[in-house]
Amino acid sequence: MWCGPGCWHGRSFAATSASSTWAAAAGPLLLLAAKHLSTGRAVGVDLWRSVDQSGNSIEATQRNAATEGVADRIDLHTGDMTALPFDDRSFDVVVSSLAVHNIGTPAGRDQAIAEAVRVLRPGGRLMLADIRATRRYQDRLAALGMLDVARRGLGWRFWWGGPGPPPIS
Numbered sequence: 001m002w003c004g005p006g007c008w009h010g011r012s013f014a015a016t017s018a019s020s021t022w023a024a025a026a027g028p029l030l031l032l033a034a035k036h037l038s039t040g041r042a043v044g045v046d047l048w049r050s051v052d053q054s055g056n057s058i059e060a061t062q063r064n065a066a067t068e069g070v071a072d073r074i075d076l077h078t079g080d081m082t083a084l085p086f087d088d089r090s091f092d093v094v095v096s097s098l099a100v101h102n103i104g105t106p107a108g109r110d111q112a113i114a115e116a117v118r119v120l121r122p123g124g125r126l127m128l129a130d131i132r133a134t135r136r137y138q139d140r141l142a143a144l145g146m147l148d149v150a151r152r153g154l155g156w157r158f159w160w161g162g163p164g165p166p167p168i169s
């Protein structure tokens with residue numbers, strides 16, 4: 001789901017849920033974003049919950065960033081995406097990958113979406129990838145004033161756990 005006008009080559013880039021374990025090839029968006037940055041930082045936030053992803057840790061993500069050659073462009077924070085530790089309007093691009101559904105309540109998921117919008121600069125761009133409830137996310141983003149909210153399937157690159165249908169919502 002993409003919404004809002006703006007540019008990818010932002011000065012600042014936030015990823016809520018930044019975890020990555022190499023075996024799962026997870027956490028790719030933060031590292032991909034870091035590779036695309038011309039200036040600024042790619043900033044990740046995660047609670048590093050192993051119940052959501054095995055081998056989950058800030059150290060694994062740091063190692064992956066080093067392997068990808070972007071360790072000097074990322075900042076990792078331990079934090080909750082329902083209460084992001086950042087100022088309002090501080091990022092040009094915000095992404096969240098397969099993480100909001102891990103919040104246990106609809107109110108919590110709504111709060112995470114509100115936080116993603118809060119830290120986005122006017123004119124910035126937000127991408128939220130998830131496996132369910134994305135119609136609700138779309139409605140929440142529109143209610144929060146985001147423009148050009150679009151929704152589409154995630155495609156085969158988001159397959160995990162073996163063959164099967166791609167995750168859609």
Ligand SMILES: C[S@@+](CC[C@H](N)C(=O)[O-])C[C@H]1O[C@@H](n2cnc3c(N)ncnc32)[C@H](O)[C@@H]1O
Nearest residue numbers: 017019026027046047048049080081097099102
């Ligand atoms: C299924 S993993 C996805 C990881 C990675 N973003 C990816 O695309 O592969 C879900 C991630 O969400 C994180 N998470 C769950 N609840 C969170 C919360 N309230 N705040 C921040 N991170 C959270 C977990 O620690 C875990 O790393």
